[in-house]
Amino acid sequence: MKLAEIVSVLDASPLVKENDKQLNSSITTGGSSDLMSDILAGLSEGCLLLTGLTNIQVIRTAMISGVGAVVFVRGKIPPEDVIELAQTENIPLYTTPCSMFVSCGRLYAHGITGLDGNR
């Protein structure tokens, strides 16, 4: 699924400047966790990360493990320094009004798999 389609399915709003290359990039796996070690432990390269956690370590986790895009659930908006780091590091950052449960359900219905590729 293209990132642009994911954004639309989740009714998500961008928190950093979007670019066409990233919006057209394909994301096939997703991980939802408020525990960053879970994301670091999984095959999270290029995945979509859904989380309710909004601190700076979410972006560092994304940088370390090569996460493709980050979506904050339940309408959460992280502090300014978190947004700034994502902007500097060119990590797509979004917020969705959907809950974690509903976000996962919508993406699953559109064919996104878990980090290990299972459905």
Add this chain to the structure above:
Amino acid sequence: MKPVFKKSYPIKKRDFVQAGTASIGIKNLLKSMGINSQIVRRIAVCGYEGEMNTVMHGGDGQLSIEMSSDLIIIEVIDNGPGIEDIEKAMEKGFSTAAQEYREMGFGAGMGLPNMEKNADSIEITSEKFKETRVKMMFSLVDEQGGPN
């Protein structure tokens, strides 16, 4: 091993905001050297979990990288309080981290198991009230990128 390169990065205890910057520095460095991206990712994950452990549990410390043509060694050293029971600390889910760190997305007892999983080999030495050293080795010979 004949080291061709060595670099250390300081880690400050309880500095949650800066945690991870050393590992990101190492990741960028290795990437710029053209090291296999899967190996770079494994090293970065190990370094990052090590940094978080130091920030959460240890005293001030450092993350260092030593590299030869066929091996990379990452070492996390902190000056205390040491790990009481290393075997127990290696168990998935065992943690002595304060609740505040769990709320920050870490401290769930996944750090050391995650490091063990990503490194080709790991050596932990710790002396109570003194220091902890976690040394992780990564072979550069396996072009497939290893276990992850």
